Amino acid sequence: MKAEPTASGAGVTESPDPRAEARANVRLMRSLLIGIFILMVIFALYFARAFFMPVILAFLLALTLTPIVRFLRKHGVPDVLSATLLVLLSVVFLASAGYLLSGPVIDLINNTSSIGQQLTERLAQLKRPLERAMQIAQQLEGLTETSQEPGVQKVSFAQSGILSSAAGNILSAGTSITIVFVLSLFLLASGTMFYEKIIQSFASLSEKKRALRVVYDVEHEISHYLLTIAVINAGLGTVIGLGLWGLGMPNPQVWGAAAALLNFLPYVGALITLLLVTVIALISFDSISFALLAPAFVLLCDLVEGQFVTPMVVGRRLEINAVAVFIAIAFWSWLWGFVGALMAVPLLVVIKVFCDHFDGLSHVGNFLAAQHSAVVEEDPAEDTDKARA
Incomplete structure (x- = not known):
């Protein structure tokens, strides 16, 4: 039978392919399910951050220390012993660094207002409008203080809230740190258990070999990268701390530690460190030209690390x-x-x-x-x- 022509006589009407429509609907449903799944993961990470944050930190710490455990395993040291020693050394290092840096950091926080005032005075000879803006802000702050009612009891309630909040934050931070180190210890001490579990999850020998190769390559590359970056950042912080100490900067160990920690944030961390060192240098030295030597030294160290050291050691692929x-x-x-x-x-x-x-x-x-x-x-x-x- 011939197909009936259309009203216009231009040709015949073709019925849509049901299989093509089914495939399109499947792709659409798959995309919608993937989008819903991603949103659910984001909501879970946000609302359950008290659980996921220390767990992911523990995995990252375990991956960072895995090359050392692997090296010691080749030399006959059991995984349990090497993992215990590395985690204990990490705890001692973190506690010592926190104890040594707590005093200078607390002093800087307490002197924030005086630092701002001194910085304004130093920059007044360069930027008069900035000084005028600060005066207006102080006047507005004075008007706000005078407008408060003298009979309102706000200080005692705010202080109580601050103390309870600080106590809760300290307890939560202590719990999270404990989870990080304990879970890292178990992950490092497990040895090849996860590899064995992965092999057991597949039936054929070829699939087992491929899965084992992929997992091992991923773990090896990530652990090598994390350990290398941690060592590079520690070296950068040491060089910056020693250089600022030679220039006479106050609390050079704080700025060295800040440079090492913030360097995990590419671009942003180096900029924050540079701004902090510039502010402290401007209020610490009498000569502005000499004060600019400190941020110039930090900038030089960041450029050498970012353009030469890290690409040469880590490689361009990552x-x-x-x-x-x-x-x-x-x-x-x-x-x-x-x-x-x-x-x-x-x-x-x-x-x-x-x-x-x-x-x-x-x-x-x-x-x-x-x-x-x-x-x-x-x-x-x-x-x-x-x-x-």
Whole structure:
């Protein structure tokens, strides 16, 4: 039978392919389910951050110390013994650093108002409008203080709230730190247990070999990266601390520790360290030209570390593009605050390495990677001429 023509006589109407529509609906439902799953994960990470934050920190710490455990295992040291020693050394180092830095940091926090006033006085000869703005702000603050009713009892209630909140925060921080170190100890002491569990999850020998190779490569690359970055940041903080001590900066150990810690935030951390050192140097030295030597030294150290040391030691393959870094820092700082910002780049590297080992996720790893070679666009006419030649 011939197909009936349409009213316009232009041809015949084709019925839609039901299989194509079914495939399109499946893709749409899959995309919707993936989006819902991602939103659920974000909500879970936000509302259950008291649980997920120390757990992820423990995994990152265990991955950082894994190369040392692996090295000691090759020399006959049991995993339990090496893991216990490394975790104890980490606890001692953290406690010692906190004790040594607590005094200078508390003094800086208590002297914040005087530091701001001294900085304003030093910059007054360069920027008169800034001084005028500070005077207006002080006048507004005085008007606000005089407008308060004298009979309102606010100080005692606020102080009680502050004390209870501080006590709760200290208890929560202590619990989280305990979870981090205890879980890290168990992860490091487990040895090859997780590899054995992964092998047992697959039936065929080829699948077991492929899964074991992928997991081992991911764990090896991530652990090597985290340990290397931790050592580089520690070295950067040591060099900056010694250099600022030689220049006569007050509390150089604080700025060295800040540089080492904040360097886990690419670009942003170096800028914060530079601004802090500049402010303290301006109020600590009489000559502005001499005071600028301290931030200049910090800037030089950051440039050498970022442009030469880290690319040479870590390699270019694990570098992340700047856009992804800023998005990750903004997202994790919104999710978990300052601790989340510090974990943003290590977690981004974990995601990139994981995606690079799976064909279906390779486009995500390629998007996160930094661009090292410039793409030169050629004229299509030139390509045609070359082909004809």
